[in-house]
Amino acid sequence: MGIENLFLGFQVALQPYNLLLAVIGVTLGTIIGVLPGLGGANGVAILLPLTFSMPPTSAIILLTSLYWGALFGGAITSILFNIPGEPWSVATTFDGYPLARQGHGGQALTAAFSSSFVGALFAVVLITLFAPLLAEVALKFGPPEFFAIQLLTFSSFIGLGGGSPLKSLVSILLGFILAAVGLDIVTGQLRMTFGITDLMKGFDFIVAVIGLFGIGEILLSMEEGLAFKGAAARINPRVVWDTWRELPRYWRTFLRSCFIGFWMGFKPGGATPASFMSYAFAKRFSKAPDRFGKGELEGVVAPETAAHAAGGASLLPMITLGIPGSPTAAVMLGGLIIWGLQPGPMLFKEKPEFVWGLIASMYTGNVIGVAMVLAFVPLFAAILRVPFAILTPLIVAVCAIGAYSVNSRLIDVWYMLIFGVIGYVFKKLDYPLAPLVLALVLGDLAENALRQSLIMSQGSLFIFFERPISGAITAVALFFFALPVLTPWWRRLRGVSMPTASPRET
Amino acid sequence: MRAADLTTALILIAGGALVIWDSLRIGIGWGTDGPKSGFFPFWLALIMIAACLAIMVRSLRDKSGRPFVTRERLGPVLDVLWPATACVLLMHWLGLYLSSAVYMAFYMRRYGRYPWLAAIAVSVLFAVSAFIIFEIWFLVPMPKGPLEARLGY
Numbered sequence: 081m082g083i084e085n086l087f088l089g090f091q092v093a094l095q096p097y098n099l100l101l102a103v104i105g106v107t108l109g110t111i112i113g114v115l116p117g118l119g120g121a122n123g124v125a126i127l128l129p130l131t132f133s134m135p136p137t138s139a140i141i142l143l144t145s146l147y148w149g150a151l152f153g154g155a156i157t158s159i160l161f162n163i164p165g166e167p168w169s170v171a172t173t174f175d176g177y178p179l180a181r182q183g184h185g186g187q188a189l190t191a192a193f194s195s196s197f198v199g200a201l202f203a204v205v206l207i208t209l210f211a212p213l214l215a216e217v218a219l220k221f222g223p224p225e226f227f228a229i230q231l232l233t234f235s236s237f238i239g240l241g242g243g244s245p246l247k248s249l250v251s252i253l254l255g256f257i258l259a260a261v262g263l264d265i266v267t268g269q270l271r272m273t274f275g276i277t278d279l280m281k282g283f284d285f286i287v288a289v290i291g292l293f294g295i296g297e298i299l300l301s302m303e304e305g306l307a308f309k310g311a312a313a314r315i316n317p318r319v320v321w322d323t324w325r326e327l328p329r330y331w332r333t334f335l336r337s338c339f340i341g342f343w344m345g346f347k348p349g350g351a352t353p354a355s356f357m358s359y360a361f362a363k364r365f366s367k368a369p370d371r372f373g374k375g376e377l378e379g380v381v382a383p384e385t386a387a388h389a390a391g392g393a394s395l396l397p398m399i400t401l402g403i404p405g406s407p408t409a410a411v412m413l414g415g416l417i418i419w420g421l422q423p424g425p426m427l428f429k430e431k432p433e434f435v436w437g438l439i440a441s442m443y444t445g446n447v448i449g450v451a452m453v454l455a456f457v458p459l460f461a462a463i464l465r466v467p468f469a470i471l472t473p474l475i476v477a478v479c480a481i482g483a484y485s486v487n488s489r490l491i492d493v494w495y496m497l498i499f500g501v502i503g504y505v506f507k508k509l510d511y512p513l514a515p516l517v518l519a520l521v522l523g524d525l526a527e528n529a530l531r532q533s534l535i536m537s538q539g540s541l542f543i544f545f546e547r548p549i550s551g552a553i554t555a556v557a558l559f560f561f562a563l564p565v566l567t568p569w570w571r572r573l574r575g576v577s578m579p580t581a582s583p584r585e586t
Numbered sequence: 587m588r589a590a591d592l593t594t595a596l597i598l599i600a601g602g603a604l605v606i607w608d609s610l611r612i613g614i615g616w617g618t619d620g621p622k623s624g625f626f627p628f629w630l631a632l633i634m635i636a637a638c639l640a641i642m643v644r645s646l647r648d649k650s651g652r653p654f655v656t657r658e659r660l661g662p663v664l665d666v667l668w669p670a671t672a673c674v675l676l677m678h679w680l681g682l683y684l685s686s687a688v689y690m691a692f693y694m695r696r697y698g699r700y701p702w703l704a705a706i707a708v709s710v711l712f713a714v715s716a717f718i719i720f721e722i723w724f725l726v727p728m729p730k731g732p733l734e735a736r737l738g739y
Binding site (some may be wrong): 129130136246250254256257266299302467468470473477481487490493501509527536542 | 587590591594598599601602604605608609612617619620621622623624625626627630631632633637638640641644645651654659662663665666667669671673674677678682686689693694696697698699700702708709712716720724725727728729733
């Protein structure tokens, strides 16, 4: 059943209009990925209102292509400018920038793009195989199971996200509270509006994403002082070919990074820790670990493969369960709802052309992506040579346009500024932003699942433990919630103290 | 850093208290058709306040004394923030295109030290291309002011 469905998907994805959208998406995405302050989540959020008039399948193809482009674009700034355009490309700078400084920029870029391609392709193949199975299982889920999965999603931010568990918790709760502002659709009651009419419609997650990630990131990079001193990149078919001949040597690293990436990315919290973990593993298993950090090609291969495998994997729970694995996926999920689609397992039954068109477009989008970045690297890198005095107001203005176009309300542009300041302060104080956004998107769904479960059980919380599937998921979720408390205790028991420095996901 | 951490936690606690107050008003118990509207926000806010208190306790114990932001680094941040705020304020009268053009030209002139001509050229180019992309291609209307009205939009 998988093959003919995929075939159906390719028929959709290979339509000229959709291919054109994929090219546009990859181009915009790469530009967005290169620019500091405009990440994948942001780009998708800004573009989302423009897709309202498109057919949903074309719209999602545009947005996923943008996502792939942003993933590719992050590598360019990391390698040539030593500035990670995206948090998951931080690990790429460790060896990518030294390589570029030594004049091997073209080699490093080729390795990065090829690894990204391999990682993403691996994830897409696994999605093709597992998505229908997972959707089949998920069809049997009721409200308690869905609430349990939501719990699991957020518990993994606390248990596995790194950083301060308390602050992660506050971020999640704040997101849920902001999502609850406005009209309660179940009872028709107004909540937390305090008589202010503008609050009746609540906070739009798109506006929040643009503010938190876009404006917040700009403020942060202004504080750190923007200085783009780029290494030159010469990339020609000869360099590409030579690098490709060298890459198969690292097949072990590829394979390991693919699995790490997919496993980390499937659960929320994803791409960034995956890239660091993969880098650390590559270094540990290398015959020459001391060369890492000084310009080792394998040090580019490992994090890039893992980051893209994770980026792809984060789309799996989104299309099968309706639970996004990353902020970008969360924004896309919001898009699905706006386009009038019900995210979740029913999509496979009701809109096969949408789901399979999306999956097939992941193949085409990646092929287009890797071809385009290899061909046009110097052009994309030139964007960063635009002086910051032009870039900064440009990005702010584009963000404002994006925020306004969501609901055509100027108040949203004010919210965007406020969220920008919140994003800046939170980022400085180590409050993670990703869980806040996810909670804001999932707020209504989670609350409804909880309410329906409680109605089913006449108000007893035990319903989450009595049903086998939700019981198992809830148990794992509770374990993750308890992990920050258990870990120090466990370490003391074994008599070791290890300082943990985990990267944060944004 | 500590002061900023404490202030943020305090603001969040105040917000949480507001949420609890409002939730109690609309009811947090069991209604005729399941949990009342205030049920979910009430518990969220309660846990959030508890977590914020814990953060405050931790932060009080922390003696590292790193500043949240130094005075000279705050400058560039405010340089972005206040013209942006002024720009959004202008949008209410001038519309989005004109006010972002003004904002861009101002920023380029003031912080990039570009000649006026270059600053105006770049910002007009931005405004016109944004107008073509959003207003004409994608048919997404942006707030417009007297200038656009004169041009017949």
